[in-house]
Amino acid sequence: MRRIYISYCEADNELALFLATQLRARGFDVWIDYERIMHNQRSNPRLTDELRSYDSVVFLHSCAALHHPLVQQELAIARELNLPVFVLLLEQLDIRASGEFAYLLRYDSIDFSLWQNRRQANMLLQELIRHLNQKQIPDYVISSSNADQLSQLAVLHGHTSWVRTVAFSLNGELLASCGNDKTVCLWDMRTTPTLLDVQTAHQASVWDVAFSPTEALLASCGNDSVIRIWDLENLPQLYELTRFMDHHDPVYALAFSPDGQLLASASYDNTVHVRDITRVRHTGIADVIVPLLHSSHVYHVAFSPDGQLLASASRDSTIRLWQIDRGNLRGLARAKPEFLLGHMSWVNSVAFAPHEPILASTSHDSTVRLWNLIDKQEIGRLVGHTASVNTATFSPDGRILATTSKDNTVRLWDVATQQSIAVIEGHDRWVNCAVFSPNGCYLITASGDHMIKVWGVPDAVANGI
Known part of the structure; x- marks a missing residue:
């Protein structure tokens, strides 16, 4: 069973909960930080150990998320652990203007800005699942x-x-x-x-x-x-x-x-x-x-x-x-x-x-x-x-x-x-x-x-x- 960690900020709670529910129904082991939803949590001292047990990270990419201290910590640790990160774009952002987050460009991304449209949501979810199920084979990717x-x-x-x-x-x-x-x-x-x-x-x-x-x-x-x-x-x-x-x-x-x-x-x-x-x-x-x-x-x-x-x-x-x-x-x-x-x-x-x-x-x-x-x-x-x-x-x-x-x-x-x-x-x-x-x-x-x-x-x- 693939273990998925969802990285998000409280402004994107609705999508985070939707993804957690849908992915669990399809057999994924999904971790979502409910403390963040209830109490606007800003830090987590156990984060490194928690992330180490997951196969990949799904990042809900929004302006608010990029400025959230806990999200920044999650992305930094995922990078250190070399975890695959799947970026769901919720709005168009020029992250090239910020060298701090330029590395996100190397990750797979899906435009999720229309996810609240039911028909679009189903198609986007299927695309995300296809990405998550892909065998991790970086040695054979043409480079x-x-x-x-x-x-x-x-x-x-x-x-x-x-x-x-x-x-x-x-x-x-x-x-x-x-x-x-x-x-x-x-x-x-x-x-x-x-x-x-x-x-x-x-x-x-x-x-x-x-x-x-x-x-x-x-x-x-x-x-x-x-x-x-x-x-x-x-x-x-x-x-x-x-x-x-x-x-x-x-x-x-x-x-x-x-x-x-x-x-x-x-x-x-x-x-x-x-x-x-x-x-x-x-x-x-x-x-x-x-x-x-x-x-x-x-x-x-x-x-x-x-x-x-x-x-x-x-x-x-x-x-x-x-x-x-x-x-x-x-x-x-x-x-x-x-x-x-x-x-x-x-x-x-x-x-x-x-x-x-x-x-x-x-x-x-x-x-x-x-x-x-x-x-x-x-x-x-x-x-x-x-x-x-x-x-x-x-x-x-x-x-x-x-x-x-x-x-x-x-x-x-x-x-x-x-x-x-x-x-x-x-x-x-x-x-x-x-x-x-x-x-x-x-x-x-x-x-x-x-x-x-x-x-x-x-x-x-x-x-x-």
Whole structure:
């Protein structure tokens, strides 16, 4: 039985009690300090001994908690004991401004700000339980210290032409892929990778696939200008729930907002379309569709982790940042974006760091650039690829950036030092995409050689990860 210690302040009593009740009902041994609730306790001289007997700490992250002496003591002791800490974010805080708590950024975090919504609470609770049940295997998580030891662990055979994109579901159990063979493939990744289903509804090459972070939905898009929404509730087979045909040319990329309520797409028609799909499962349509303009083809789009920014990458050599106002989504069409300028050729992709205000971009100019989203300035230029850089993706902890290129390689970069730490040369054609598994133990790559390859630390398979 997993033993869980909940660290919180009295202002967050309601959530602490909710979690204790729900987790105990699911078989966890949960400790919650009722003295804190009853008497506003400020210190505990037995805390070190108590924490030593627990497997992990769940921290309710709020401004009040960060200023609570007992919470500060709990976090400090958990750090000393090297206990896993799971951070539940109750409000948006710039903890980077305080060096004292900057180390919290290295822990797993879940946005729990909507927990009082019953439907959201159930989904968030399931996500927390998944994190708590994950086997603690830090030695096999891809890191700067072992990145140069990565080996090919598996090859997934299912496509008969170029593989364009691969994407993981939030829990890491499913992998979706798509390619020039007009198919969308769905894989079971829980043990040995297994092909579950192949869908052939698209009438031309399929460019991108994306899982909803909150619903059992998968989106796909391609050269037929159609975005298809697939229902995942009746696996192993996919069923088309609905489709969007509001673009007039090929659609290259898709992105769900972190709360799953918005779906953005990037197209050859020089636009990004942002859709409100809150009720799509019930109505089959988008409540709102907002077009955003570039001066040339748009190749990629991504939401920031907090859902407040949308970044788009274009053949016009610009990156545009759009501020999302949920209260006035239609007004986004008239909003002026901020520009990130620096690439000398078209921009192929953008990726937000999971825990830092950093954006990575890749370009046909063979460079990868890092941008500070606070002052919108370039803070790094990663040089090493010898041809156009197709995509970039951050590891779950944000410490490693993986980039793919038309030079047939994948490069891994240490984000802090901005140095190349590994080069993977396992494909015979362009590498079109790479994605880390949600537990950080695997890197999946997709290529023009028709192959999907799984990379990881060799001992990972032997130890049953």
